[in-house]
Structures are given as C-alpha cells and as structure tokens.
Amino acid sequence: xxxxxxEFPRSGTAGxxxxxxxxxxxxxxxxxxxxxxxxxxxxxxxxxxTFIGFTDIQESINHTWEPYGSIQGRLSEVIAQTxxxxxxxxxxxxxxxxxxxxxxxxxxxxxxxSAKYKVDTPLVYTGSGRRxxxxxxxxxxxxxxYKDVLEPIHEFRKLSCAGIAxxxxxxxxxxxxxxxxxxxxxxxYIEDCALTDVQVTWQAPYKGGTPTRAELTVTFLDLRPLYKxxxxxxxxxxxxxxxxxxxx
Numbered sequence: 001x002x003x004x005x006x007e008f009p010r011s012g013t014a015g016x017x018x019x020x021x022x023x024x025x026x027x028x029x030x031x032x033x034x035x036x037x038x039x040x041x042x043x044x045x046x047x048x049x050t051f052i053g054f055t056d057i058q059e060s061i062n063h064t065w066e067p068y069g070s071i072q073g074r075l076s077e078v079i080a081q082t083x084x085x086x087x088x089x090x091x092x093x094x095x096x097x098x099x100x101x102x103x104x105x106x107x108x109x110x111x112x113x114s115a116k117y118k119v120d121t122p123l124v125y126t127g128s129g130r131r132x133x134x135x136x137x138x139x140x141x142x143x144x145x146y147k148d149v150l151e152p153i154h155e156f157r158k159l160s161c162a163g164i165a166x167x168x169x170x171x172x173x174x175x176x177x178x179x180x181x182x183x184x185x186x187x188x189y190i191e192d193c194a195l196t197d198v199q200v201t202w203q204a205p206y207k208g209g210t211p212t213r214a215e216l217t218v219t220f221l222d223l224r225p226l227y228k229x230x231x232x233x234x235x236x237x238x239x240x241x242x243x244x245x246x247x248x
Contacts (some may be wrong), residue, residue: 145212
C-alpha cells in the first residue's frame, strides 16, 4: 500500500486547480452479469495517485450498427443469389452459343450480369464498446526524483500486470482494478476500469543518473457496459458509474 501526491509551487494553496485522483485495488472476482452493481468484487487498497491537472484527456466510445439478420433478410439474400445464379447461367449459355474464335470469343461474349444483384438490409444497433479514456501527465522533480517521478510510474507499470499465483503453472492473480475521479468537479468519474496501456517518455535533466522529468500517458478501459444512464445527470460529466436498471 502507498500513495503519491503531485506537488509544485502553489499546489497546496491554489483553489483553482483540477486534480485527478486514481486508486488501485485488488480484483477478487467478477460474476457473469456486468449490469449488476455487485458484478465486481474488489479487495484491499494497493496504491493511489493524486495528479495536478493533465496535459491531455482523450476519450473514445464506439457503437456498432450491423445489417439486420432476420428471416426476411436471409430470404432476400437467397432470392438475390438465385437471381444472380440464373443470370449467370443465362450469360454462360449465351457466351457458349455465340462465341466465335475459341476462348477469346467466349470471354468477349460473356459479361458480369450476375454481379448486379444486391440486397439492401436495414442497419440495427447491436452493441457499444467499453469507454476508453487516456490521460497525459507531466511529472517532474519537486523534492526527490525517485518519489516525484520514478515511483508513481513504476507503480502504474507494476499494477497493470497480472501476478503469478503460487507455484502453479497456469494460475495468476488478476491485475489491479482502478477507479478515477476528477476533483473538485467530477466531470471524470469511472468507478471500475482496467489499465490497458502505460507509455512513458523519460526526459532530461538528470540527477545522479535519474531522470527528473517524464511524460506519462495512461489509458483506462471501463469495465462496465455503456448505457444512457452511464453518463449520470450532471452537466458536463464525461464518465460516471454503474448503469441504472431503468434506462429510459
């Protein structure tokens, strides 16, 4: 267990700062119904980070719309395929009957008539991907380069990975599970997410061979399904928590 709090001049007294609070906890288990509030069972606290602001936030959500696979739609495809086959047979017969000059004449007499049949089916909503959000933070030495730069990055790298459970060749401990909240305004709030990507750019100057500055980008994937109610009621909310059962 541990914590990291970013500091720089005026950080303790300024009231106009945006802070990003990230917590890592152990993931005990998940049931098979992600809509339930108790879908995820978390264990003990592992580490937490408090960052002052961010360089960038990149958010991504995606929705899938696919052709409707109804019986009528499949029947339409069969009809189109049949019509295309008939056209192809007619085209082949015409080519065979009217071809002159061997293979060259056969190719010239033929056409692509069988390819003109196309079925247009309606697109229907089939699902939404999980929300993804990336933060870019700039870390720099305040009192100690290890505590201010290396340790917070090291903890992200370590806790994003699975652990080896005992001596078994096929058992693992789950990677940590994270929660994110912006304070004092919760325009970012994700209760349960996975850390899927950690990118670090180490930068000069150095002190005792240790970088005193780094740019850190961490990407999180929300573990909850996405619904209208996932966004909450607050104006400007980017992400919130568990989707409500009634999503009117």
